[in-house]
Amino acid sequence: MGRETALARTEAIYERIRRIVPRAEWIGFADDVDAILRLKRERNAVILAHNYQTPEIFHGVADLVGDSLALARMARDTEAEVIVMAGVHFMAETAKLLNPDRTVLIPDMEAGCSLADSITPADIRALRAAHPGLPVVTYVNTSAAVKAESDICCTSGNARAVVESLGVPRVIMLPDEYLARNIAAETDVEIVTWPGHCEVHERFTPAEVRELREAYPGVVVLAHPECPPDVVAEADFSGSTAGMSAYVATHKPPRLVLLTECSMSDNVALGHPDLDFIRPCNLCPHMKRITLGNIRRALEENRHEVTIETGLAAPARRAVERMLAVA
Ligand code: SF4
Numbered sequence: 001m002g003r004e005t006a007l008a009r010t011e012a013i014y015e016r017i018r019r020i021v022p023r024a025e026w027i028g029f030a031d032d033v034d035a036i037l038r039l040k041r042e043r044n045a046v047i048l049a050h051n052y053q054t055p056e057i058f059h060g061v062a063d064l065v066g067d068s069l070a071l072a073r074m075a076r077d078t079e080a081e082v083i084v085m086a087g088v089h090f091m092a093e094t095a096k097l098l099n100p101d102r103t104v105l106i107p108d109m110e111a112g113c114s115l116a117d118s119i120t121p122a123d124i125r126a127l128r129a130a131h132p133g134l135p136v137v138t139y140v141n142t143s144a145a146v147k148a149e150s151d152i153c154c155t156s157g158n159a160r161a162v163v164e165s166l167g168v169p170r171v172i173m174l175p176d177e178y179l180a181r182n183i184a185a186e187t188d189v190e191i192v193t194w195p196g197h198c199e200v201h202e203r204f205t206p207a208e209v210r211e212l213r214e215a216y217p218g219v220v221v222l223a224h225p226e227c228p229p230d231v232v233a234e235a236d237f238s239g240s241t242a243g244m245s246a247y248v249a250t251h252k253p254p255r256l257v258l259l260t261e262c263s264m265s266d267n268v269a270l271g272h273p274d275l276d277f278i279r280p281c282n283l284c285p286h287m288k289r290i291t292l293g294n295i296r297r298a299l300e301e302n303r304h305e306v307t308i309e310t311g312l313a314a315p316a317r318r319a320v321e322r323m324l325a326v327a
Pocket of ligand 1: 088112113114115116141198199200201261284285286287
């Protein structure tokens, strides 16, 4: 009876994603979706979901969706008392930095990121010592402790604007080596890099792009700038997840492939039923730790609350706010 009621109450949501999610799967999701919708009302909570979340989260329970930059702005501006981050840990930390009076929850504390794990505050201090006077531009995919050592943050959506806003000929940009090299190719600013990589995007290869073009004639290839530069060079367009969404909405390529995390393709494809999305699938295991079940438990049990060490909050917030003032 409870399941049937939940199914009836969530039918309108299911209609939006039925092209991607089979009915049999939705039957397993409906009870959690129904409970999450109720808990959000009871707790005055919002769910912020990254573009890499699965469709039942992204289209089923999220209030606000987007890339890291959009999520940071939404987190700063929300009036809700509780923010549930359906994303990875550094995103929840960024939300807490920008809206410290809110309760920020992450459904799984182990939802990490290979880029965030690739660098420590001590590494930044060593880089500064090796390159005295150079400003440090830090990708938001880092811990609050690393942000606190930085001059300014950036996302893949605003990295070039941030680098150029500094008005200097040389900067340190970390930890994503490929993002830094891809931005260096677009600007006259010289960039000192760090050997961090996204474990999802580094798996794409130029040979794979060529094979896709051969197998799917006319395919338009969109690549995330966390992909290696030789992959980006083979693509027709490179941009952040928001940039790729905007490209699809504007250009409507009849056949396309997004070289990024595979749920992103599912989520964009739902808005464009007339386009033929080719979907090679590279999953982010960290993003996939977030499920409807642990979002529900996060709201029921108020877990896991994200906090920032007192001494780190002010300098880390300054680096993020400086970025938001640029973009
Ligand atoms: S997709 Fe890459 S950059 Fe994004 S959270 Fe996963 S490991 Fe980190």
